Amino acid sequence: MPELLPQQNSVPSPNANARVRWSWVRRFVTRVLVLFERYPWLLPLASFLAGVLSFVLVRRGEGMARYIAFTALLGWPWMLAQGWLRNWLLRRFPSKWTPYGLQMITQSLQQEVLFFSLPFLAGATQPDIGQWLFTGLVGLAAFISVIDPIYEKHIADHPARALLFHAYCSFVCALVVLPIAAKVQLENALPLALVITGVWILLGLRGAWRDLSTPQARRLGFTAFVLAPLALWLLRSHVPPAGLSVTEGLVTQSVEDRTPGARLQTISAAALQARGAIAFVAIRAPMGLKQTVYFQWSQNGHKLDRIAAEIQGSGKGGWRTYSRKRNFPADPRGAWRVDLLTPDGQLIERLRFKVQ
Structure with missing residues (x-):
């Protein structure tokens, strides 16, 4: 076998x-x-x-x-x-x-x-x-x-x-x-x-x-x-600042607990000199992102002040911040513009108002 x-x-x-x-x-x-x-x-x-x-x-x-x-x-x-x-x-x-x-x-x-x-x-x-x-x-x-x-x-x-x-x-x-x-x-x-x-x-x-x-x-x-x-x-x-978006933006004269007052589109020179103006924005950003932004104030196309602010990614309402301006030229009349910018100058939001 x-x-x-x-x-x-x-x-x-x-x-x-x-x-x-x-x-x-x-x-x-x-x-x-x-x-x-x-x-x-x-x-x-x-x-x-x-x-x-x-x-x-x-x-x-x-x-x-x-x-x-x-x-x-x-x-x-x-x-x-x-x-x-x-x-x-x-x-x-x-x-x-x-x-x-x-x-x-x-x-x-x-x-x-x-x-x-x-x-x-x-x-x-x-x-x-x-x-x-x-x-x-x-x-x-x-x-x-x-x-x-x-x-x-x-x-x-x-x-x-x-x-x-x-x-x-x-x-x-x-x-x-x-x-x-x-x-x-x-x-x-x-x-x-x-x-x-x-x-x-x-x-x-x-x-x-x-x-x-x-x-x-x-x-x-x-x-x-x-x-x-x-x-x-x-x-x-x-270049559009992808990831940042403004949910609310206006010019006002009062802010209480980060809640803006009435929106201003036209204001008198006397009222502006007396109380100033506030550019208010609520910005949505990716969670955890910390970002510097700038409020650029301009009168009749001439740039005047550039004010920095810090934002960060937050909840549904967005990060609420504002820029208050009190010092204005002797003749503040004309078309005003407040541009919200990134450090590289990318436009996030543009606010306008007129002074009569």
């Missing part, structure tokens, strides 16, 4: 386990890509609704908004390290579907950031031409990101344009999401966003430079790469 050998339990090798894990990852990624290809509107819609929900929660002073904002940051590492990750994944997954999948991931993350940010930018936009243009540009970029023929023809197929578009999305993400998710003050979020944008352009400049084949194209590309961050810095005062 043949000798019976003892049975041994087979133990899968580490390489076999790794192959199983990568096979599962491939199947999952393929299913996600197929889902987004079948329903291309799904991610932009979900991102926009998440932005609206987070914006509403911020206006109510809910800390839950921070956790929703963190979801918008999940894809940020990919956005910042896309070039390196792309090359690594192309080596790890040498398939004809890999470049298509990588482009879809990048485009989807851009859609997520832009559509998440839109409600915050729209809610913070004041009657200022620069703020209207900035918010409109974000809306245009969001529109381009969801129209595949336009995106692929004018953005994805041109490395230089793709680099600038991707850098702009990273700038918007840092500008809008960091104050909400990480409690970064606006005067720090804006320079940080610009630094990230500049670093991103430098990291991707080599690949984009090869796309610029003619001397004229390289001159134009170099000018665009240099001027884009510089223009954003010089025009920073026209």
Whole structure:
């Protein structure tokens, strides 16, 4: 009779386990890509609704908004390290579907950031031409990101344009999401966003430079790469202060227990000299955020006083603060304006009244 050998339990090798894990990852990624290809509107819609929900929660002073904002940051590492990750994944997954999948991931993350940010930018936009243009540009970029023929023809197929578009999305993400998710003050979020944008352009400049084949194209590309961050810095005062919104703002002559008196739209020079004027605001900000703001008083377009105040994220009613002005020119008549500004000059609210 043949000798019976003892049975041994087979133990899968580490390489076999790794192959199983990568096979599962491939199947999952393929299913996600197929889902987004079948329903291309799904991610932009979900991102926009998440932005609206987070914006509403911020206006109510809910800390839950921070956790929703963190979801918008999940894809940020990919956005910042896309070039390196792309090359690594192309080596790890040498398939004809890999470049298509990588482009879809990048485009989807851009859609997520832009559509998440839109409600915050729209809610913070004041009657200022620069703020209207900035918010409109974000809306245009969001529109381009969801129209595949336009995106692929004018953005994805041109490395230089793709680099600038991707850098702009990273700038918007840092500008809008960091104050909400990480409690970064606006005067720090804006320079940080610009630094990230500049670093991103430098990291991707080599690949984009090869796309610029003619001397004229390289001159134009170099000018665009240099001027884009510089223009954003010089025009920073026209960027909407995303995350801050005024729920109540008026000019009055009395405040009791942080409750303003009657609203003034027109006041006599004698009454103004006798009792002065108070610019009162209630500001909603992300929970835990501490921020310095400034009341800028102007008469007939001439800036007079700049008074600082401290605010912080609070409950449903917002943080209530005011600026009282008692010293006025000998002739105070004319059109007065009180601008509520961030340290970088971003307009939060504008109050007006007339002195007769």
